Amino acid sequence: MIVSLQRETFFEPLDLESGQRLSKWKLAYETYGELNEDASNAILIFHGLVGDAHAAGVYKPDDKMQGWWDGMIGSGRAFDTDRYFVICVNLLGGCGGSTGPASQNPETGKPYGLDFPEVSLADMVRSQEILLRKLGIEKLFCVVGPSTGSMLALQWSKSFPNRSHGAILIAGPARLSAQSLALNWAMREAVQSDAFYQDGDYYGKESGPRRGAALAFALGAIGWMTPHSMNSKFGRKFMEGRDTERPFGPQYLVEGFLDQRGRDFCKFFDPNSLLYLTRAIDHFDAAEGSDSLADAFRDFEARFLVVTYDSDWRYPPHESKEVVSGLEEAGVSVRLCELSNPAGHASFLRHTDQLSSVVNPFLTELESTVHT
Amino acid sequence: MIVSLQRETFFEPLDLESGQRLSKWKLAYETYGELNEDASNAILIFHGLVGDAHAAGVYKPDDKMQGWWDGMIGSGRAFDTDRYFVICVNLLGGCGGSTGPASQNPETGKPYGLDFPEVSLADMVRSQEILLRKLGIEKLFCVVGPSTGSMLALQWSKSFPNRSHGAILIAGPARLSAQSLALNWAMREAVQSDAFYQDGDYYGKESGPRRGAALAFALGAIGWMTPHSMNSKFGRKFMEGRDTERPFGPQYLVEGFLDQRGRDFCKFFDPNSLLYLTRAIDHFDAAEGSDSLADAFRDFEARFLVVTYDSDWRYPPHESKEVVSGLEEAGVSVRLCELSNPAGHASFLRHTDQLSSVVNPFLTELESTVHT
Numbered sequence: 001m002i003v004s005l006q007r008e009t010f011f012e013p014l015d016l017e018s019g020q021r022l023s024k025w026k027l028a029y030e031t032y033g034e035l036n037e038d039a040s041n042a043i044l045i046f047h048g049l050v051g052d053a054h055a056a057g058v059y060k061p062d063d064k065m066q067g068w069w070d071g072m073i074g075s076g077r078a079f080d081t082d083r084y085f086v087i088c089v090n091l092l093g094g095c096g097g098s099t100g101p102a103s104q105n106p107e108t109g110k111p112y113g114l115d116f117p118e119v120s121l122a123d124m125v126r127s128q129e130i131l132l133r134k135l136g137i138e139k140l141f142c143v144v145g146p147s148t149g150s151m152l153a154l155q156w157s158k159s160f161p162n163r164s165h166g167a168i169l170i171a172g173p174a175r176l177s178a179q180s181l182a183l184n185w186a187m188r189e190a191v192q193s194d195a196f197y198q199d200g201d202y203y204g205k206e207s208g209p210r211r212g213a214a215l216a217f218a219l220g221a222i223g224w225m226t227p228h229s230m231n232s233k234f235g236r237k238f239m240e241g242r243d244t245e246r247p248f249g250p251q252y253l254v255e256g257f258l259d260q261r262g263r264d265f266c267k268f269f270d271p272n273s274l275l276y277l278t279r280a281i282d283h284f285d286a287a288e289g290s291d292s293l294a295d296a297f298r299d300f301e302a303r304f305l306v307v308t309y310d311s312d313w314r315y316p317p318h319e320s321k322e323v324v325s326g327l328e329e330a331g332v333s334v335r336l337c338e339l340s341n342p343a344g345h346a347s348f349l350r351h352t353d354q355l356s357s358v359v360n361p362f363l364t365e366l367e368s369t370v371h372t
Numbered sequence: 373m374i375v376s377l378q379r380e381t382f383f384e385p386l387d388l389e390s391g392q393r394l395s396k397w398k399l400a401y402e403t404y405g406e407l408n409e410d411a412s413n414a415i416l417i418f419h420g421l422v423g424d425a426h427a428a429g430v431y432k433p434d435d436k437m438q439g440w441w442d443g444m445i446g447s448g449r450a451f452d453t454d455r456y457f458v459i460c461v462n463l464l465g466g467c468g469g470s471t472g473p474a475s476q477n478p479e480t481g482k483p484y485g486l487d488f489p490e491v492s493l494a495d496m497v498r499s500q501e502i503l504l505r506k507l508g509i510e511k512l513f514c515v516v517g518p519s520t521g522s523m524l525a526l527q528w529s530k531s532f533p534n535r536s537h538g539a540i541l542i543a544g545p546a547r548l549s550a551q552s553l554a555l556n557w558a559m560r561e562a563v564q565s566d567a568f569y570q571d572g573d574y575y576g577k578e579s580g581p582r583r584g585a586a587l588a589f590a591l592g593a594i595g596w597m598t599p600h601s602m603n604s605k606f607g608r609k610f611m612e613g614r615d616t617e618r619p620f621g622p623q624y625l626v627e628g629f630l631d632q633r634g635r636d637f638c639k640f641f642d643p644n645s646l647l648y649l650t651r652a653i654d655h656f657d658a659a660e661g662s663d664s665l666a667d668a669f670r671d672f673e674a675r676f677l678v679v680t681y682d683s684d685w686r687y688p689p690h691e692s693k694e695v696v697s698g699l700e701e702a703g704v705s706v707r708l709c710e711l712s713n714p715a716g717h718a719s720f721l722r723h724t725d726q727l728s729s730v731v732n733p734f735l736t737e738l739e740s741t742v743h744t
C-alpha cells in the first residue's frame with residue numbers, strides 16, 4: 001500500500017485548555033481506504049508517545065519500513081481498508097508534521113522551543129475533531145488507541161461522548177500511576193540535563209540533546225519490553241566488535257541495542273516534543289471534573305473493547321481493569337480482553353495477529369449493532 | 373551507639389583482575405562490637421551500590437541520621453554487637469573514604485577520574501580480605517550482603533570458599549538480567565550525558581554532573597520502590613508550593629521527591645563511582661569460570677541463608693531462587709526465605725524487624741553448628 005503524508009493548515013485560532021492560543025496551526029495525517037458516501041465508515045487511530053501519522057503502508061515502493069501498525073491496517077486486516085476509512089493524525093505538540101515545539105512561532109519567526117504552549121490530551125483530541133469535520137466526518141465508526149493512544153481514545157469519548165459508535169482501548173490506564181509519572185519525569189530529565197539541550201533552543205544548531213534523548217528512548221524501551229523478553233533477546237551476551245578500550249561505552253548486546261536505537265530515534269524525534277507530550281500524558285485523568293471514573297463515563301454512547309497484556313508492566317492489566325470497572329459502573333457496554341503474551345507493552349506492535357483475533361469479532365459485532 | 377569511620381592505607385600494590393595495579397590504596401571502614409579472643413565472632417557486611425561503610429550508629433550524639441542498617445546492627449539486634457564484631461567496609465571504587473575515581477592518582481597528583489582502573493567485585497572482596505587479615509581475622513563467622521552486597525557476599529564465597537561459616541544473601545541475583553544491565557546502562561548514560569560531566573574531570577570545579585547524577589539516583593529509586601509503594605506514598609498528588617511557571621520543573625509529589633533526593637545524593641556520592649561500581653556489577657557472574665552455578669559453588673563450606681522479597685521487581689524472587697538451586701545442586705546447606713512485603717527492593721532497608729525474624733534463627737543455628 002503506497003500512502004502519503006497529508007497536511008492541513010488551520011487559520012482559525014485554537015484556544016487551549018491552558019488559556020493560551022495557537023493562532024495558526026497544522027496537522028499532518030494519513031488516510032487508508034475510502035470514505036463511504038454517508039461518511040459512516042471512519043476509524044480514527046491515535047498513535048502512541050513516539051509514534052506518528054505513518055501508521056501503515058510505505059511512501060515509496062522500495063521503502064524498507066512500513067508504518068508502525070501495518071499489521072493491523074490494510075486490505076483484509078483488522079482495520080480493513082476495503083471496508084473502512086482509517087485516519088491517523090500526528091499529535092498536536094508532536095514532531096511528525098503537526099504543529100509542535102519545533103514549528104515556527106509566528107510571533108518571532110523562529111522555532112517555538114519552550115515558548116510552545118502546554119497542550120493537553122483534550123486539546124489534541126479537539127484539534128483532530130476539527131480536522132475530521134473538514135473531512136466531512138461527523139460521527140466515527142470507531143476510535144482506537146494503543147498505549148498513550150488509549151488515553152486519547154478515552155479523552156475522545158469524554159470530549160465527544162456521542163461521536164463514535166465504538167472505542168478500542170489497548171494497553172492504557174485511566175491515568176498514570178506514580179511510577180509512570182516518575183518514569184516520564186526521568187525521560188524529561190534525561191533530555192534537559194544533556195550538555196546540548198541549551199534550554200530547548202537547539203534548532204538549526206550543530207548539536208542537540210542527542211545523548212539525553214537517546215537515554216529517554218532507552219527508558220521507554222525498557223518499559224515496552226519485559227525482563228523475560230529482554231533476557232530472550234539479549235541475555236548477557238557481549239556485542240560483536242565492542243570497543244573494550246571504552247569501558248563505559250556499549251559492551252553488552254542490550255547496551256548496543258539501546259545505544260543504536262536511541263541514536264536512530266534522535267534522527268526523527270524532537271526532544272522538546274517528548275517533554276510536551278509526556279507532560280500532557282501526566283496531566284490526563286479520565287476522572288477529572290467528576291467524582292469518579294463512572295461519573296465521568298456516564299454519557300458515553302460508544303461500545304468499548306479494552307485490551308490488556310498479562311506481561312505489561314508499563315501499563316499493567318489492573319490499570320486497564322480500572323477503566324473497565326468505571327465503564328461497567330456507568331452502564332457502558334464494554335468487553336475486556338486480557339491477552340497472554342510475553343512481549344509486554346510492545347505486544348500490540350509486535351503481535352498484531354493476536355490483537356486482530358479480538359479486534360475482528362468486536363468490529364463485526366459493532367457493525368451489526370450500528371446497522372440495526 | 374557512637375561510631376567512627378576508620379581508615380587503613382595499604383602500601384603493598386593491589387593487582388586487579390583487569391591486569392592493572394593500584395600501587396597505594398586505602399579502605400574506609402567501621403566496626404561495631406568487640407572482636408573476641410580467638411577472632412571467631414566477626415561478621416562482614418557488604419553495602420549496596422550507593423551505600424557506604426556507615427552501617428550503624430551515629431558519629432555525634434546529635435546526628436539526625438543513623439547508619440544505613442542501624443535497625444539490624446546493635447545491642448540486642450540481629451547483628452548483635454554484644455556477641456559479634458561487625459565490620460562494614462566502603463567498596464574499593466566507591467567514594468566513602470576508600471580509594472576510588474575521586475582519589476588522588478599518585479602518578480599525576482590529581483584525582484583519577486576516568487584514569488581509575490576498572491575494579492571487579494572480586495577485587496573489592498580481595499581488598500577487604502587483606503584488611504581483615506590486618507585486623508587479625510582469619511575466618512569470618514558470617515558474610516552478609518543486601519542487593520549489590522549480596523553479589524559481593526557470593527563473590528566472597530567464590531574467592532574464599534572456606535573462610536566463613538555462614539553467608540546471608542539478601543535480594544540479589546547470581547548475575548544481572550538484561551533488564552538490570554539496561555538500567556545500569558541508563559544510570560551511567562544519565563551521568564555521562566550531563567552538561568557538566570566534562571569526561572569525568574569535574575573535581576574541584578564549580579560544576580559537576582549533578583542533574584545527571586540526580587537522574588541516575590531517580591532511576592535507582594524507581595527500582596527500589598514498587599508501583600504499589602509509589603502510589604501509596606505519592607499517588608498523583610501535586611507538590612505544595614510548586615512553580616507552575618516551570619511546566620517541566622517538579623510539579624507532582626513524586627517528582628519533588630526524586631528531585632530533592634537526587635540533589636541530596638549528589639552532595640555525598642561521586643558520579644564517577646556510580647560508573648565504576650555499576651560496571652563492576654554488570655560484569656559479575658557467579659558462574660564465571662565454571663559450567664554452571666552448581667559447579668562454581670561446589671567448594672563452598674558456608675551455610676547459606678537466601679532472602680528475597682515477593683514484591684521486589686529490581687531483583688525478583690526467581691533470581692534469588694536461581695542462586696538457591698545452584699547451592700542445593702552443589703550440596704551446599706541453604707535456606708530460602710521469601711518474605712512478603714509491599715515495599716519491594718527497599719524492604720531490607722525499611723523493614724528490619726521482618727528481616728531480623730529470619731536472620732535471628734539462622735545465626736542461632738549457625739552458632740550451634742560452629743560450636744559443636
